[in-house]
Amino acid sequence: MGAIALALGAGCNSPERQAAAAARDASEVAATPEQKQLWQDAADKGDAPGLQSVPIPQEPVIQRRPSQAPGAQPKPQPPQSVTITPGVRSELRVVLYPEDPFERYTGPARVTKVEQNGDRIEVQLPPGASGTPRTLALLVRISSSPLPVKVGEMVDVAYQVRRDPQVPEDAIGIRNSAGAGVVHVIQGGNVLVQAVIPLFGLNVRQVDNQPGAPVQFIGASLKPIDLTMGQTSLVEGATARVISSTVPSGKPVPGLNEGAPFTLNVMVWRVP
């Protein structure tokens, strides 16, 4: 009955007839009587829409073999050469990392190169654990001015990058002998964060685990100052800004548990 209805409703080469024929072909090669009958029924009832378009695979069995694009460069490569974009007022960026990028240093360093109209400053750090000199290059600009330094001059630098990509532990900074400079500190952890702000003699800490709570700056001759996220203020002759201070919001939210739940991100600078 179903086959008759199908035949009346479909032309000789209609997709429906082709699908039914394909189902009959499947019935022919089925390995069990039950499957033969099921395929025959599917053919009779017009139950196999689209079956006629299923190609017989050229390669029915293939090997999963993830591939890489030819020419892809998996190993570390020199960072793409960057300069400070015209019009940018302030900048701090590492553009040349020491050979062992994870070996930290805070202290005096000698300026070895000043390039790009004063924007790019290269300094020599004292030899690290390997005994070889270490070179660090920074792009620096503060309030539209380069940091005034000369080749051979001693400056103070802070160089610390995180060992764990999910837990910020970064402090990058430079300060000249006149006291002008900039430092960027990002710190993370599983508890309220406190961090040293090198070069400026400050400490900063989260004091409350409530979202939006202020963070506290502390200095040797400073009455503690509370700043909230997004606030900028003078602190011991420098300018401090709390870019971000995050604490867990209480209720876990799927997908928002990317690394350290507590983070603190501050910048401190003093204009030349």
Added chain:
Amino acid sequence: MLEPAEGHPHDVVQITGSDLEDAQIVWDFGKTTQTVIPGGHQGAYMFSVPHDAPAGAHPIVLQKNGVQSKPITFTVSSGTGPRNRPRPPGGIVEYPRPRIDAVTIVGATFEPAGDVRTTLYVQGANFDVGAIVSIMDDMSDPPVPVATTSHKVLRNEWYGVDDDQFVYPIYHYGSTIAISGLRPAGQRIWLIVTNLDNLQSVPFPYDLPKDAKTIDSDGDNLPDVWEIGGYDAEGDGVIDINLAALGADPSRRDVFVELDIMDTIQSPHDETVFAPLVQMFESAPILNVGDAKGIHLVIDATGKPCLTDPGGQAVCEFYTTHFDIGGQIPAGEPDPFKDEFPEVRFSMLKAENFKRIRGDIYHYGIWGRHQANGKGGFSDMGDDFVITFDEIGGSYHTARSSIEALAHEIGHNLGLLHAGDTDDPNMQPNHLGVMSYTWLFRTALDPSVRLTRATCLPFYYADAGAKEMSGSVFPNVNTIVDYSQGMAKALDRPMPPATAGSTDICGTAIDWTTMDSIFKIVDDFADWGSLVFTGPRLNGTLQP
């Protein structure tokens, strides 16, 4: 010709030769055990070695229209090896049950009475050639076998790892064509796959299509009418996005990503990154009814995330990005043109740069410098993400790290968490994919940190010989990145005072002290089969 000509029960054997169409396969030809065994779709293209075949030689012939080929011999091996741990039926360690990973549609016809006939494409892990699909209208109903034929097989790659490392070894993936019969449109059905040894998969839910207008054959949440005829965002009859011209195929899953990259990013962010990422998705263990492979990832990285400054100039670089989508606390009101070190909200950049007409189709990502929370990336678990690892260290400036960062955040957008279906533990040694922190940025890590993040190194490096001597990166680093397949054995965390437990994975020592987890038993998770494609259309959520 048989490939291979020797193997073990359940192994898939390919037959090559002429006149295979409409032929049947006779196993043990001329013996008392002679039987017809299932081949491929409409022909004798492949078979699974019978689960109860004893070791020794087994003559095979092909028959068609009453004519038989000359016998060829398949030998069932008696020996064991890395991939053939004895798994006899009823034994302590059995051959793994089939696992359904996806159900898609080959064809459907809708009846005026509100019913639908569908030809389904059912696929998953360890399907025998000849595995049968059964359907239940309700979980409490007995499964009813339906007309089923095997279509394709994708043999899996183990990189030489011994199968005792796996709780669910996946020897191969398989696809079948199954006939659902006439059923109410939109009905939820449950499918089961039964292998030739009668072991069954767990039931897999599937909602039949509701109507021809909304049918989404491949399940990528892009209706077929969009993928074929284009997407009319405003309903004005004008096609705004010609998806077919972008390579969309209604029978292969497509993922579209717009990635706007800030000026002066130092990490590789070109085709050396995007091409391997596209290949990662093409190499997914997903079978399609046509020739197309895996999942089709389209990355449009031609744009920049810019704002126009008060002077009318486009500014496409900001020191800090606040990812204010997805529940993060807004950070006051940053002003990118007044802040000394310019800060910008993600939402501000998205509003300015992401074309609204793309909203139902594309994921949106921004590759920036710093993120306010200091993280190397973040996702809203739906349709937005940010990549911000550019200044966390020079060792990260590799194509491999860029690919991993993108694959990780896109994985979040597709519903994956760090341990697959949970975030705990996020450094899971046996979750063998880039969602785990044991994989993400692995080659960039300080060696002392790398030593604390055990994983199965041959899988990470896609190299059977991979080792990390004293924490050093394996020299033959490539750009092959993957999501987990859910194979790895469970790990048992030693809990004092007991000392027994898992101490290594694939020979790499596990440092449990660094793993912040509440779980004692840690399971792998099948990422590829669990991807969720609803993000863009549900505007950043995975559930309606």
